[in-house]
Amino acid sequence: MQREELMAETYPVLQSAESHALIDKAKYEKWYKESVENPDKFWGKHGKRIEWFKPYTKVKNTSFTGKVSIKWFEDGQTNVSYNCIDRHLENHADRVAIIWEGDDPSLDRKITYRELHEHVCRFANVLKKYGVKKGDRVTIYMPMVPEAAYAMLACTRIGAVHSVVFGGFSPDALGGRIVDCESTFVITCDEGLRGGKSVPLKANVDKAIDIAARHHVHVKSVLVVRRTGTDVGWASGRDFWYHDEAGTVAADCPPEPMNAEDPLFILYTSGSTGKPKGVLHTTGGYLVYVSMTHQYVFDYHDGDIYWCTADVGWVTGHSYIVYGPLANRATTLMFEGVPNYPDQGRFWDVIDKHKVDIFYTAPTAIRALMGAGDDFVKRSSRSSLRLLGSVGEPINPEAWEWYYNVVGDARCPIVDTWWQTETGGHMIAPLPGATDLKPGAATTPFFGVKPQLVDNEGKVLEGAADGNLVIADSWPGQMRTVYGDHERFIQTYFSTYKGKYFTGDGCRRDEDGYYWITGRVDDVLNVSGHRLGTAEVESALVSHSLVSEAAVVGFPHSIKGQGIYCYVTLMAGHEGTDTLRQELVKHVRAEIGPIASPDKIQFTPGLPKTRSGKIMRRILRKIAEDDFGALGDTSTLADPAVVDDLIANRQNKE
């Protein structure tokens, strides 16, 4: 089938989903209506899904204008780790909380809620022993081991604010994040292990600490979890082994009562300009929202085995490996490895091994595994699977079909979940028993979410339309500010379209009211589901001594979704060679991390600029897409001849 035909298909709610589901069509309509017409009543009721030490009397107190202020359940008190662990102990202490599946298929571990309680308490007491207090920022730079979850939960237990940095980021990127939130306590591992290869996490931390010190942020303590047992550099008095410390502290640690609006975590994410922003989430609203979306979007039933393949370094890992599932007393699977190790059947083998009911992954992984052929899938039974999920980027209908028919044997609904680091949890997604599916559509809004499409002037578009996606009112999981820079929060999200939260995404709404995300409309790239600002890659490139100027754009890539295309102008007198290309790729990897590796580098004597000096990215995008037939108006360029040279030397010829 052609793409258009696939997109025109509708997959009615499956009978199996319908008979089983928590929400059906009528209930969705009713609840949605109440959630947007009377948010105080709706969330006042659903806020009680978590336990409060002190009940809230106020529910919603939010404003998207002026200084922008977002508060939910503001006079309530609770604790996240208490909700994710302690409250399950009375009746379900022996239920498995975390199934850990190692990189090596022969390694796995099961941690019950009782065990989780002890681990997290000890971890929290070690943090306290080293002087970590409520409100302090703790940087976590860990691979996918249970200790990463213990560390996060331990922070929440004592009211410290964690900043998890993805283990694939470079020492520079890590150092910058340590500096931005002035974090003086770092938790890491000796090494990580992915696809049989080790990642030098502790060595990277050492470098990052030196970088931070140059910016006057001095890390006082590094807590190191042993994973591979390799020798690592050691600063005595600063570095401590977790296994030495855990036995020296008590196995119980009372959870700190936290106000609903106390900071919970900071997570850095890329925007269209400048360095990554510290997205700040707070305690009460976030937990209510992630637990509620986890339950209804995944149609989670008590006892289900749930697996999200993301890394805890991204928001998906925060909300849907750790906080949402554990708040719901789920068994959450944490996978240390990669989809193609030891071979391309690993995901499907793990599903059989642990009898996974709900499986949540990214389109980039689906496309890569689809390319490996069906045999890897067919050798597994996948009979335990009931539901599939997708996140991170638009899923192309071809990949959707394969996921549905081959992986899910046409028995499992696919929930395509659109959301962002900023939104905390799912925003637009099907509900398994309530929503008919269309391949490639994120479908309809979750409870309390008011999406709108606007044109470039901010005019609200009605009915079937194509426009910029904004959200008209607040929901409990929304970010509260950019850490340390509220003005940037207002500028980035609420100034483009006054009084509305701007998502940065383009979107189409069809005649059935379904939302189809078309991708970013700003200068943010989505490479293998990872967000990356073009400005970040540009600044990494120009930090190389031979580079004078750089402009970076995305281009369609069959596996990654988007690839990274770099236009580079060199310092006078230097030649663009293949060796230099390789050197620049290495340089960007060192500055940001492997996820930012340029796919194409084109050397050019100049960039297309307007007479006022603005780079015309539209032209660069077209050339990178090898679609330069319709470049549009180039008459405003300072030097139109630049374009001919760019076309002649393009790196992406058909």
Ligand code: WTA
């Ligand atoms: C994109 C990841 C289409 C989108 C949870 C968004 C998606 C950005 C989808 C946020 C989806 C995420 N369909 N696009 N189901 N999910 N996106 O902050 O462009 O890493 O703005 O959060 O990913 O990426 P982030």
